[in-house]
Amino acid sequence: MGHFLVVGILVIVMAVFTYIGLDAAGLMPLQASAQAVSIDWLWNWQLIAISFLFSLIVVPMVYSLIVFRRRKGETGDGEHIEGNTPLEIAWTVIPLFIVLALAYMGAYSLGETRRVDPNALVIEVKARQFAWTFEYPEYGIVSNELHIPVNKQVLLKMESADVIHSFWVPEFRVKQDVVPGRVTEYRITPTLIGSYKVRCAELCGSSHAYMESPVIVDSNTDYTAWISTQEKIAAEAAKTPEGQGERLTVRNGCIGCHSLDGSRMTGPTWFNLYGSQVKLEDGRTVTADDAFIAESILDPKATEVEGFAPTVMPPYPLTDAEIANIIAYLKTLK
């Protein structure tokens, strides 16, 4: 009996210390949504189960290795114990109940994350290689940043233009794939004002790592202010060709790959692009004029820029008028 008592005490001690250690290790990011609460609650129970079961196996194992080791000069075998059926039944049935409890808790926690608020704010999300675009249908706004008000449920209706992407803000916990050919839904109730990032979680190509966009949880007043600013920007933009061009580049997610300030991203920067000399992969040097820009949009493979080949940009079938607007916009980027 002595062995069992010692091992039993050690298992409990080690389980407690393992749990305290894991809990102190700071394993989860900020908790910034209502959905995160029930997920973190379940995660905590998982940590308790992990700590206990880890100790339950490792402690008797290490104990045996020390106490029941073959000592110097010893020969011969251990005790002839072939098995113990009641014990086997016990460690089949008890884990069965643990597992069922865990599954029930999982279903409960899932239900909590799926609570529907019929008055949720609807935002349409478009994912494409390698940018996120957010449209606010109520206001006619389009943005590459997601702004949402705190403590209000948001329903994201998500579509993909090309391959599978996945919407994940670690601080919100919940993750949802964005699948071409269908609309997937993502409900979140942000609870903590702050600036986060949506990070594409499903491998979507060579610049997958950089498919990140700001997600900003605003106070109600800040959110209203942002909406009205955006409405003004949209109204102003509609008046000029370059303004319309700028809106087009937002709507098509162009700035997911092309920087406006000269920094290097997936594609060449647009800063000082118009009228400059561009070295192409095939050795030619061409002037970035109207024809070059139109060709680069309609058939990117034909104008692979040196250092950016092989290109990952798909053709964008825009109209001549739209392309003219974009060119007008590019001319302003100096």
Place this chain on the structure above:
Amino acid sequence: MKNSSPARGWLFFAVGLVAAYAAGVGLVYAVSGSLTYVHLVPILLATVVSATTLSWGASGFSPLTKGFLGLTLGGLAGYGLGLVIDLLVQGSLDWVTPVASLFSLLIGFTAFFLGVAGLNAVSKGLIWQIIGTLLGAIFISVIRVAMGLAWSGPFLFTEPAWVLGGFMGVLFFLAGSGSVSDWFKWARGIDTPEHHEESHTGWEKYLSISLDHKVIGIQYTITALFLISVGGLFALIFRTELAASQLQFLTNDIKLFGQSGPQLYNTFMSLHGMIMIISILLGIAGMMNYAVPLLLGAQDMAFPRLNAFSFWISVPASVLMLMSLILGGFDTGWTGYPPLSARAPVGMQMFFLGVFTAGWSSILGALNTIVTVLRMRAKGMTAFRMPIFVWAAVATSIIALTATQLIGLAFQLVMFQRLLGMGFFDPAKGGNPVLFQHLFWFYSHPAVYVFILPGLGIISELLPVFARKPLFGYRWIAMSSMAIALVGFLVWAHHMFTSGMNEYLRVPFMYSTLLVAIPTGVKFFSWVATLWKGKIWAPTPMLFVLGGVVVFLLGGLTGPPNATVSTDLHLHDTYFIVGHFHDTIFGGFVFPFFAALYYWFPKATGRRMSETLGKIHFWLMTPSFFILTFGMMRIGLLGMRRRIVDYDPALNFDATHLVLTISGYLIAISVLVFIYNFFNSIKNGEKAEGNVWNSRSPEWQVPSPMPTHNYDQPFEVVGEPYDYGLPGSKYVEFITPVKSGQK
């Protein structure tokens, strides 16, 4: 100094290394006009040349020296040939064209085997594979010309040409290597001898077609070790890039095999996954082939020719996997999800073909194992008196036999979507991308049980030997393997909790997934109870068994958070998952595989591996591995996604990633120690012809190395397999034949 000695070898190695590196730097300078000291060309050149001079200095003009010489010269000649062909087709000289790299790889490899052993199964097969690939590609190209289509693409030929070429290359390899000759002879009514490997003796038989299950087992094992090294090398390459945020190593300026740095990252990461998976399948096939007939008392596997075929088809499959790296790579991960995989470069198709071909190896090998176990057991060996590893082998074979078709099918459908415009997974044509995921995971989840069940079987098989106690609850452990295999079929959609499949389906899949914990738990409890009150001793194989138990425990315990849907919504596609499955695979395959190699090495060679080096291997690998996976899981929880070439510096993961990279390198060093120990011990290991581990198992009751036709005398099972500690008990008794020819 003598004409050949280790000291002379290292001297030659140093000279070769420095000279070749300098030559490589000079070559780069001559071509590009700029002096670069760290470059792939001098690194590769120095590697192959120094290997040649090392071998030359150490062993004179031996077969291995000839092999490395062939590799160096064949590689250079192939590169030159590729440059010329590319020049003729493109009209301009491109020094880094993938065409040259491809010819360099194929001809270099072939010349290596030619140098080692002249014309044998491998070198003939490879020569015919090259011919078949070219013929297939040219055939399609001719048709395209006749139809007025372009015949050449970015990788010399067009995609359809490469696909048919790749496929015909496999067929030509099989025909050329002689893997199917006996069957053709039978079809023509010609008899063939039961065993014909007597024409080859010594190490050369491992490079020829052999029908002996022990030779095939070792062929599988060596191929697995080669692929593990290749997959590990790929891991080191992308782990190096991850050591710090931003791109430092695989930068955008790189252009290799038609890919930029981040694209290469994706290719290496994807191929690391699939090459490791194939190496695991070959590794378990190696263990099962070698051990199962010996444990059963059989003379061979049930179908020796099918067995040889199963092994040899994995060789052209491996070549296809390497070709996929060069033919533009692919950026989808090993899962190959469409629509991304429908858009990836030609390399994707070579990957599909490679997996498809390797799948045959797995399916046919599984069939063979099941029949062998059902039909060829020794007298008296009832189901519950079989060694426990045999139970694991059967469970794993049932999955491999019945599920592998699904991944082959899934990949084949994408292949057809690309080639023929069939829109299986293209929403624009009424297809459904999520359907692919169901088909894919229907194999790929049970596949992880294919990977781990044999390893868990090894743990159960070896624990009693080193604890000197019966295996606790033998029947429960045997049944738990079957239970895992069965439940494993019902859980696939837990990989798809975020995929957008029917929401309510997620709950039943959560329940079924968590059920896997129960039979797995039975194994753990029984293992601990086996150790309890034993007389435990821990030579190297036992160290790896114990390490495997703890590592697999970590893998198992980090499973339920992925199984419960809500927590998985956070964990899915993060580094947590990467840490979790590396724990399961290292605990369930890598550690037990090493244990099995250390354990049965004396049986195969009559010598044992160095205990000191074995312990260095273990104590270097195990702590590094714990740090690696714990670090992975921690940053995964905090927001590190999987499969990314770069990460946001604002996340403050740089320090952790540096530690992970260092751990990765330490694991690689420990494996190098193992490989040295393995090959050195074949020749110089301490003689061990008896029952090294004092085991009750039948194969240890006869002298090592095992005779060609296994047991000279058949045996009868007269007791329980693991009755350690029961005085006077015996598992097997050899039968003296009364009359000649009687069994």
